[in-house]
Amino acid sequence: MLKGKTILLGITGGIAAYKAAALCSKLVQAGADVRVIMTESATKFVAPLTLQTLSRHPVYTDTFDEKDPSVVSHIDLADSADLVVIAPATANIIAKLAYGLADDMLSTTLLATTAPILVAPAMNVHMYEHPAVIHNMKLIASRGVRFVEPGTGQLACGYVGKGRLAEPEEIVVAIEHFFAQRKVMAGKKVLVTAGGTVERVDPVRYLTNDSSGKMGFAIAEAARDMGAQVTVIAARAFALPPSGVTVVRVESAEEMLQAVTDRFESSDVVIKSAAVADYRPVIKLxxxxxxxxxxxxxxxxxxxxxLESLGRVKSTQFLVGFAAETQQVEYYAMDKLRRKNCDLIVANDVAQEGAGFHGDTNIVQIFDQNGLAASWPLLSKNEVAVRLMSLIAERLETRPEVERQ
Structure with a gap:
């Protein structure tokens, strides 16, 4: 699973840094090419020579210690990584990642990389539960950073509680799971709609809705990370689309209809997360x-x-709709699924705190022809997107052969 993968391992200054040596060794044994960056504090716990010997590469500790004059080290490392793993991750590096600070080799490289980031926190239980740390973890999670949850047990400070670094074996499993996910949608063409459509009254006024586009863009990112070829039809949005996907900009419901229709036949999965206007002005001045x-x-x-138009003409496409409701969520979701011939409906009560349009979190229920298929608690929209794409991948895998042709 890890053979040929380049993993950038960031080690920060906590007593759990000694576990990073075992993690590095296990990753190398699994076939990964491991490059190591250590903070100055980390070198107080573990010697860089240890990690150099295990990784068989120089260990980077200083932004200005350029080992190869042909490249800028932190850019070269950032560009080469298939995955960045920070283990252990202290409260300090999590805060730097949250606020874009770049005052050492690791934090500078984190700003330069476009690779996915996996964080394994390790700290005192009270630090882990501090509102500032919780806020920072939620913030970076909303940007797509993944976590390996710390364990509960005896901590080096003497406390017993949550904050102990996950064991190296657990982190390796999480890394393997990440790369396994990247293959589940390989070869599939995924079409996602995002944002809220705009219906013009005149050149300066329009009718629209509160959709931010965040959910649709998170789905596109998750599909991309699972190996799919992704196209996003994006209306008015307050978020940036992910890199590595094709973005088609539209404004009105009619423009979105045309853009989706043009690409529907060649798509394997269509996810209609955009909030499309139900009505438009008869006369546009x-x-x-x-x-x-x-x-x-x-x-x-x-x-x-x-969505109804697509449901009438679909053949092998896997069609997913969204239902933003304020009451009787299950009733309206199931009605929508059946009327519009969807394979799944993602429903949420937008009146619930944390499930609205502009936030970074969502609370959703997934329905299929048999009723409730999944119900997820308050999660970041990125996590909802990953779970949704994983569910879609499972459904595609188990579909009868006649439906795939």
């Missing part, structure tokens, strides 16, 4: 509508239901 009285009446007409 070319000039700004002037104020003329105490009341204004706009005549609206129904837009084409994109």
């Amino acid at each position: 070319d000039q700004k509508l002037k104020k003329t009285g105490d009341k204004l009446v706009l005549e609206l007409e129904k837009t084409t239901d994109i």
Whole structure:
């Protein structure tokens, strides 16, 4: 699983740094090419020579100690990594990662890399539970950073509680799982819609909704990380789309319909997470509508239901819809799934705290033809996206052969 993979191992200054030596050894034995960066504090616990011997590469500790004049070390390391693993990760490096600080070799390299990052925290139980640390972990999780949860037990400080670094074997399993996930959608074409459509009243006014695009972009990122070829049809959004995907910008429901229809036949999976307007103005004015009285009446007409249109013509495509509700979530989700011939519906109650449009978290229930298929608690949208894509991959794998053709 790890053969030929380049793993950048960041080691920070905690007593658990000694476990990083065993982790490095196990990764090398599994076939990985391991490059090590140690903070100055980490070198107080474990000698760089130990990691150099185990990894068979120079260990980097100083941003200005350039070992190869042909490259800039922190850029070269950042670019070469298939995965960055920080183990142990102290509260300090988590804070630096959260706020973009770059005052040593490791934090500078973390800012330069576009590779996925896996963090294995290790610290005193009270530090781990401190509101600032919790906030920082949530913040970097919302950006796609993954975690290996610390264990509970006797800590070096004498306390018993959560904060002990996961065992090297557990971290290796998490790394193998990460790379295994990257293959489950290989060869699949995934089409995702994101954001909220805009229906123009005049050149300066429009009807829209609260969709931020964060959920759709998180799904696109998860699909990309699992090996899929991803296209995102993006309407108005308040987030940046992930790198490594094709982005098609649209504004109105009609433009989104056309963009999706053009690409539907060649897609294997279509995930309609965009919030598409149900109605648009009958007349779109070319000039700004002037104020003329105490009341204004706009005549609206129904837009084409994109999800329903796709459901009528789908053949082998796996079709996923979204249902943002404020009441009777299961009833409306199941009704939508059946009427629009979806394979899955991702439903949430947007009135719940943490499940709204603009936040970085979501609380969702997944429905299929048999009813509730999964129910997930408050999670980051990135984690929801990973779980959703994993579920879709499982369903694709178990579909009858006739449905795949």
